[in-house]
Amino acid sequence: MSESPEGGPGPRVIYLDHAATTPVRAEVREAMEAPLGSVFGNPSSAHQAGRAARSLVDEARDRLAAVLGCRAREVIFTGGGSEADNLALRGVAATRPGKGHLIVSAVEHEAVLETVRALQAQGFEVSELPVDARGLVDPIDLRDALREDTFLVSVMLANNEVGTIQPIRELVEVVRGNSAALFHTDATQALGKLSLKVEELGVDLLTVSAHKAYGPKGVGALFARHGVSLEAQVTGGGQERTRRSGTENVPGIVGLGVAAELAEREREAEMGRLRELSTALTEKILALVPDARPTGARPPLRLATFCTMAFPHVEGELLLLRLDRAGVCASAGSACASGSLAPSHVLLAMGLDPELAAGHLRLTMGRGTTPDEVERAAVIVAREVAALRQTPVVA
Ligand SMILES: Cc1ncc(COP(=O)(O)O)c(C=O)c1O
Incomplete structure (x- = not known):
């Protein structure tokens, strides 16, 4: 992953983890x-x-x-x-x-x-x-x-x-x-x-x-x-x-x-923009990976910045590593839960099968997210999911 001179993510990196934290404006x-x-x-x-x-x-x-x-x-x-x-x-x-x-x-x-x-x-x-x-x-x-x-x-x-x-x-x-x-x-x-x-x-x-x-x-x-x-x-x-x-x-x-x-002053306009982007991202990934399962509620019962889904037969932690290498910062669920292999208590409480919960991806958008990034991210996610499905998981 390219990094900027200050050590932050480089200009080509697509940061889709705004629920973990956001850059200081x-x-x-x-x-x-x-x-x-x-x-x-x-x-x-x-x-x-x-x-x-x-x-x-x-x-x-x-x-x-x-x-x-x-x-x-x-x-x-x-x-x-x-x-x-x-x-x-x-x-x-x-x-x-x-x-x-x-x-x-x-x-x-x-x-x-x-x-x-x-x-x-x-x-x-x-x-x-x-x-x-x-x-x-x-x-x-x-x-x-x-x-x-x-x-x-x-x-x-x-x-x-x-x-x-x-x-x-x-x-x-x-x-x-x-x-x-x-x-x-x-x-x-x-x-x-x-x-x-x-x-x-x-x-x-x-x-x-x-x-x-x-x-x-x-x-x-x-x-x-x-x-x-x-x-x-x-x-x-x-x-x-x-x-x-x-x-x-x-x-x-x-x-x-x-x-x-x-944030409050810009809220309505920005959430309208991000609602469109998160819907587009979800639709694009689903078009490329038809068996992906969107998780959580549908709009308007869901934050406009969230696109979450579970991929059957995919190890979420491996997917995150591959996405990181391909320049997409994402997370499995909460930032604190990633790094541990325990299934998320949220997904389990929602009745998700533990195996499916293990293949969960959270993409969260923010102020800097552009339509071009969404387009690129969807293609990268689909490519990495396909690659993982061809890689036998070593027990
Ligand atoms: C819902 C929720 N509550 C509490 C916290 C903790 O906030 P902080 O990181 O400021 O301690 C977080 C952060 O991830 C959160 O998402």
């Missing part, structure tokens, strides 16, 4: 220059250097609050999506000394699933909601799972392996009609792709992460509705209104604010 890099340079003060310092940094953090908070349609004080900056998920789940659970019951979907990201497993080990009870073949949770299953002691429901807005969009508003209504439980949604994959207005969604807690929307890595945020009690998981100097201590990552926070604002 120029406007975001520019906005981050001041806090990486002259505006270096500690936002907690009362002097002018500190106040200058504080005002950058405040501005970023306002920008993100506008995207979420919430009050600035309801935004808690964190060290990414995983930390925001942990804060939501552990933070709420810590306020329930009497223990109790949580509900999550079977297709959540590990940041949610591993966290509820840890809570389970502490004595909390957890129910996992099944999904159908498209990856969708049934509101009736949620209603049936609610108990008197259910205090938190966490269902993601959009899935990171297949892009399925959950009916969050409907699920929230089921909770409101039957329980006093809080509702958290992991919207990490949805920033810039779906509206994240918290009033429309109806949620109490919502997670975002900058690096999935052309912002920097290692910074995210949790929306926590005013009045939701949450125990800090990082304690110390009391930053973020005591909900997340630690000197603020000012450049990262500034980057998140600008990235979120731009």
Whole structure:
């Protein structure tokens, strides 16, 4: 694979792994220059250097609050999506000394699933909601799972392996009609792709992460509705209104604010463009590999950036290696799951045969994706699948 002088992918490389991460856009890099340079003060310092940094953090908070349609004080900056998920789940659970019951979907990201497993080990009870073949949770299953002691429901807005969009508003209504439980949604994959207005969604807690929307890595945020009690998981100097201590990552926070604002501003036009490209990519691959099986939901119940399918009789990890060598950056499912040969919990929950799940490919588009890249990628995918099918797999 050709690499650019800075060590990044070269100009001929087709990057189709935007669900794993995205490049930091120029406007975001520019906005981050001041806090990486002259505006270096500690936002907690009362002097002018500190106040200058504080005002950058405040501005970023306002920008993100506008995207979420919430009050600035309801935004808690964190060290990414995983930390925001942990804060939501552990933070709420810590306020329930009497223990109790949580509900999550079977297709959540590990940041949610591993966290509820840890809570389970502490004595909390957890129910996992099944999904159908498209990856969708049934509101009736949620209603049936609610108990008197259910205090938190966490269902993601959009899935990171297949892009399925959950009916969050409907699920929230089921909770409101039957329980006093809080509702958290992991919207990490949805920033810039779906509206994240918290009033429309109806949620109490919502997670975002900058690096999935052309912002920097290692910074995210949790929306926590005013009045939701949450125990800090990082304690110390009391930053973020005591909900997340630690000197603020000012450049990262500034980057998140600008990235979120731009992503939201461009959302509708860009998603229209990418919807066409992902549909074209799916159709082209299917025309060349007719037995490929598209996975996940169909539009509009799927993020516009996702094209996912399983290839029978293909070892997905080998396909990824070959695609990489041919200049296509792709993934099997989640970035964290690749490299391990364990079948994806998401695909298994959707009822996919484990053998088919092993031949899964996720192609995710973004701002830089062009019709020409889509054309080339389809041909390369089809060629590499055909080549693998002719190569006997050594047991
Ligand atoms: C749905 C979902 N939740 C949480 C995360 C974790 O976010 P971060 O990488 O910012 O910790 C990811 C990242 O892959 C994700 O896709």
